Amino acid sequence: MTTLTTTAPPIQPSRLKLFGGYLRRNKSLAYGLGILLFLILFTAIGFFQIKPKAAYPLAVKPKQPPGILDFSTPNWPGKYPMGSDFFGRDMHAVMVTGMWQTALIGVLAGAAGTMIGVVLGFTSAYFGGVFDTVIKGICQILTPIPVFMIQIIIASSLDKRDVTIFTMAWIVVMLAWMGPTLVIRSQVLSMKERQFVSVAKLSGVGNGGIIFGEILPNLLPFIAAAFVSQVFGSVFASFYLAIVGLGPLREPLLGNIIWGAQSQGAFFNGWWWWPIWPATAMVLILSALALINMGLDELANPRVRRTE
Amino acid sequence: MKLRLILRRVAFLIMVVWAASTITFFIPRMSDRNPIRERFAELARTGGFSASDLEVIVASYSKKFGLDKPLLEQYTDYIGSIAQFDLGVSLNKFPKTVTSIIYDSLPWTISLLFVSAILSFVIGNLLGAVAAWPRSPGWLRAVATPFIMFTGVPPVLLAIFLLFFLAFKLKLFPLGQAYSTGIAPDWTFSFMLNVMWHQVLPAISMILGSVGGWVLSMRGMGITIQGEDYVNFAEHKGLDGRTIFRNYYLRNALLPQVTGFALALGSLITSGSVVESLYALPGLGSKLGEAIRANDFLVIYGIVLFITMSVATLMVLVEFLYPLLDPRIKQD
Numbered sequence: 001m002t003t004l005t006t007t008a009p010p011i012q013p014s015r016l017k018l019f020g021g022y023l024r025r026n027k028s029l030a031y032g033l034g035i036l037l038f039l040i041l042f043t044a045i046g047f048f049q050i051k052p053k054a055a056y057p058l059a060v061k062p063k064q065p066p067g068i069l070d071f072s073t074p075n076w077p078g079k080y081p082m083g084s085d086f087f088g089r090d091m092h093a094v095m096v097t098g099m100w101q102t103a104l105i106g107v108l109a110g111a112a113g114t115m116i117g118v119v120l121g122f123t124s125a126y127f128g129g130v131f132d133t134v135i136k137g138i139c140q141i142l143t144p145i146p147v148f149m150i151q152i153i154i155a156s157s158l159d160k161r162d163v164t165i166f167t168m169a170w171i172v173v174m175l176a177w178m179g180p181t182l183v184i185r186s187q188v189l190s191m192k193e194r195q196f197v198s199v200a201k202l203s204g205v206g207n208g209g210i211i212f213g214e215i216l217p218n219l220l221p222f223i224a225a226a227f228v229s230q231v232f233g234s235v236f237a238s239f240y241l242a243i244v245g246l247g248p249l250r251e252p253l254l255g256n257i258i259w260g261a262q263s264q265g266a267f268f269n270g271w272w273w274w275p276i277w278p279a280t281a282m283v284l285i286l287s288a289l290a291l292i293n294m295g296l297d298e299l300a301n302p303r304v305r306r307t308e
Numbered sequence: 309m310k311l312r313l314i315l316r317r318v319a320f321l322i323m324v325v326w327a328a329s330t331i332t333f334f335i336p337r338m339s340d341r342n343p344i345r346e347r348f349a350e351l352a353r354t355g356g357f358s359a360s361d362l363e364v365i366v367a368s369y370s371k372k373f374g375l376d377k378p379l380l381e382q383y384t385d386y387i388g389s390i391a392q393f394d395l396g397v398s399l400n401k402f403p404k405t406v407t408s409i410i411y412d413s414l415p416w417t418i419s420l421l422f423v424s425a426i427l428s429f430v431i432g433n434l435l436g437a438v439a440a441w442p443r444s445p446g447w448l449r450a451v452a453t454p455f456i457m458f459t460g461v462p463p464v465l466l467a468i469f470l471l472f473f474l475a476f477k478l479k480l481f482p483l484g485q486a487y488s489t490g491i492a493p494d495w496t497f498s499f500m501l502n503v504m505w506h507q508v509l510p511a512i513s514m515i516l517g518s519v520g521g522w523v524l525s526m527r528g529m530g531i532t533i534q535g536e537d538y539v540n541f542a543e544h545k546g547l548d549g550r551t552i553f554r555n556y557y558l559r560n561a562l563l564p565q566v567t568g569f570a571l572a573l574g575s576l577i578t579s580g581s582v583v584e585s586l587y588a589l590p591g592l593g594s595k596l597g598e599a600i601r602a603n604d605f606l607v608i609y610g611i612v613l614f615i616t617m618s619v620a621t622l623m624v625l626v627e628f629l630y631p632l633l634d635p636r637i638k639q640d
Contacts, residue, residue: 146575
């Protein structure tokens with residue numbers, strides 16, 4: 001004879017607490033998100049502090065040193081907390097606008113590239129056949145070609161006056177879908193052989209049901225990781241294009257600022273703050289994304305998940 | 309059997325080069341920009357010849373470059389000339405051919421790339437192997453950590469900070485250029501020293517930027533190798549740690565890294581070209597930057613195509629090399 005005793009359900013810690021606990025284990029995710037939060041705060045708060053026009057040439061007194069580093073400035077941090085450049089742009093305004101634009105390019109190109117990658121990778125792995133061969137072949141042939149060089153060709157055949165933030169995002173997307181395509185393809189290939197897919201097939205679930213109900217939910221961590229590395233790649237690529245002078249020259253994109261500073265010999269002339277702010281911002285953005293990417297990898301691959 | 313594989317690899321290489329040259333041919337022609345007209349319009353503004361002259365000049369140059377022929381014929385001509393390493397002439401420095409510009413700047417690029425690629429490979433793999441080896445001293449393992457932190461940072465950003473701290477603040481190194489102004493390039497020892505002194509910062513920024521990647525991949529590789537039976541066997545046989553490290557562990561862990569080397573060269577060329585133009589070294593990257601600034605299209609396309617072809621060739625060459633290093637891999 002058995003007696004059924006109802007035990008009180010174990011107390012579940014709140015989701016926030018669980019997330020906090022996970023962040024404590026997954027240090028790189030925590031640091032990455034922390035830096036990202038700082039950058040978002042800087043940009044968000046900055047939008048209330050700056051005049052948007054001050055980010056464009058001939059807006060303020062040129063070549064002013066940054067006030068924030070010099071405590072003797074009258075009413076610190078003074079009129080130009082981050083200084084101003086040779087063209088008369090307020091560096092604080094430039095940084096806020098430039099970070100926002102860099103983020104916009106990264107997210108737009110990252111999202112578009114990931115989407116193309118998911119669709120192409122999925123269809124080629126799931127349905128196979130000629131389509132798969134063609135996609136795989138294109139990816140293989142394009143892999144040894146340095147993408148940056150082809151991006152230079154595309155960007156330099158456009159009229160420099162027509163280049164905008166959105167054109168930059170498109171140039172980057174055009175050659176950036178191969179990475180996610182190959183990742184998603186290999187994941188789908190291994191996933192469609194798993195038992196739960198066979199069970200679903202045997203119980204009469206159609207293609208749509210298997211794709212959206214069985215495989216896609218399991219792919220989500222990989223898609224998230226692909227998205228972050230795609231954003232990283234897009235920020236990286238647009239920065240490189242801008243730093244060789246192929247960016248939207250009027251916009252205060254971070255790479256453009258460095259390009260301008262370097263063309264005017266900023267270090268030779270002693271205007272060190274001009275290239276240093278955008279370079280610092282770029283280091284922070286890229287390391288935040290790299291750290292988040294490493295953290296997500298750990299989340300997506302339980303094998304490398306930390307046990308301690 | 310082996311011959312078939314080589315042929316397949318060569319065919320792949322030709323495919324890659326063909327794809328690259330087709331892309332560099334068609335993309336510029338899809339845009340409505342006319343490089344020759346733009347170039348001469350610019351000259352007309354500064355040099356002052358009339359608009360009707362401009363049309364005549366543009367027409368005659370278009371004929372000279374074969375731009376008046378049908379697209380398909382232009383394409384076959386273009387592929388044919390690439391096969392003969394004829395990349396056209398510079399619009400900016402007119403009689404100079406693109407090939408001669410590449411040859412002039414190549415030594416600078418190759419020396420910077422060679423030094424930074426080899427040094428970062430050696431340093432990174434040694435540090436990574438040491439970091440994964442359980443019996444290595446703690447301080448040696450700690451050395452690897454700061455390098456890993458630089459993994460996500462592109463060398464050009466490191467270059468800006470190095471310029472700021474070491475050249476601008478401390479004045480230990482020059483602020484760019486290939487050699488000091490005022491000395492003529494020759495083969496004397498002092499000139500060589502001067503050139504090397506100017507190359508230190510570019511090389512350090514490239515090395516710092518790529519060592520971390522090697523450390524990470526080598527550490528991963530090393531941990532896998534440690535679990536292998538032959539390493540355990542060597543340990544139980546009583547071989548001394550140094551021999552096991554060198555002959556059983558390091559050599560095997562290094563093998564996959566060699567394939568990575570070719571891949572790394574591709575990204576190193578990209579970042580190197582940007583670093584070069586930041587430091588105003590007269591290499592391929594600076595020439596590319598100059599050409600972009602001056603709208604010198606044939607030089608842009610020529611350099612891009614050259615870099616693409618070299619990277620693809622190197623990658624295929626390394627794949628040939630691999631079975632020589634690892635006899636377990638019979639090419640099939």
